Amino acid sequence: MLRFLLQRIASGAVLLIALAVLAYFLLRMGTADIAQQIAGQTAGPEQVALIEERFGLDRPLLEQFAIWAGSVFADDMGRSWFTGQPVGATVFGRTGVTVTLAIGSVLLTGVFGVILGVVAATRRGALDRVVQILAVLGQAIPGFLIAVGLVLLFAVRLGWFPATGYTPIGDSVTGWLQSITLPILALALGSVGGVAQQVRGSVLDVLGRDHVRTLRSRGLPENRVVYRYVLRNAGGPALSVLGLQFVIILSASVVVEQVFSIPGLGPIALTSTMQGDVPLVMGIVLVMGAMVIVVNLLVDLLQGVINPKVRLS
Missing domain, CATH: 1.10.3720.10 (MetI-like)
Known part of the structure; x- marks a missing residue:
């Protein structure tokens, strides 16, 4: 029974990791101009660039994922881009x-x-x-x-x-x-x-x-x-x-x-x-x-x- 339980827990952990990877890349590929949305429609290019730098949106997608994954364990799953709340x-x-x-x-x-x-x-x-x-x-x-x-x-x-x-x-x-x-x-x-x-x-x-x-x-x-x-x-x-x-x-x-x-x-x-x-x-x-x-x-x-x-x- 213990082996059965450990197998199910391991498969569940792998599934959760796969879900996180797939969901993140699908979300990021489907959110164009997110920095403009955060800064507001009236924000200029300089403000948008600052937002991109602040949230790492100007970095490669794999690096963005690595930063987010690290925040899951180190910073209360990161912070909302719009409210700043954990x-x-x-x-x-x-x-x-x-x-x-x-x-x-x-x-x-x-x-x-x-x-x-x-x-x-x-x-x-x-x-x-x-x-x-x-x-x-x-x-x-x-x-x-x-x-x-x-x-x-x-x-x-x-x-x-x-x-x-x-x-x-x-x-x-x-x-x-x-x-x-x-x-x-x-x-x-x-x-x-x-x-x-x-x-x-x-x-x-x-x-x-x-x-x-x-x-x-x-x-x-x-x-x-x-x-x-x-x-x-x-x-x-x-x-x-x-x-x-x-x-x-x-x-x-x-x-x-x-x-x-x-x-x-x-x-x-x-x-x-x-x-x-x-x-x-x-x-x-x-x-x-x-x-x-x-x-x-x-x-x-x-x-x-x-x-x-x-x-x-």
Whole structure:
């Protein structure tokens, strides 16, 4: 198990480094005249030249990358080109909000996805068709439309939740729960159908195997067969799709946080990308990439616990 864990950690580190290199060069090649943007459109050539010298924008691209990579370890991930604030403090100060929304959404997706998937596979009928329709709709409807619909219904019309804003948990637990409920629902609703569809397919596959027919022939109750034996064997694919849904939810949170005015990574990700603030964008890329790698590592570990054969791969 230790070897399995070390292999996954090493592959995750290599993936994060490759992501950083690729993202940096793509960003820098796509941000022309960044010094002019920082200095302002009315700045003269002398001011622009000073900005280029200050941030090293006049140096070769490889040297710029080396300077940035050094700042990641030595200077709190560097400083924003536009605000001058440390990137690490800016990003980590907002990460907790985004992580809260993502974890809440994944938990909600996992619970209802598994329940709907198992019931659809064992009872079939109308509920089975509903699950398949939900899976298609979840992929077809953008997250921001779901968010707007929830705001119009539960905030504007019914007044049950605030339409926008975020209350820290330290200020009010009730206010915090109210402020994150609609964003979590907006992120989860688009993913529940896909997880339920995957669970349904996995459960149907396991139900048709010989050892399940043997268990039934021994007179074991159907619920025990399904929830103790079938669901354990079907858990591997369900975990994989749930890990994939975390990535989808994390990317969708960028827009959903903007809709609900949540002070997470989403608003600064959009702003910094439009400005071409490479150090800040790279900080967000590294943090989000690390979160995805950690979640995939946890999924791999759980897969190894459920199915020991995975540890041999």
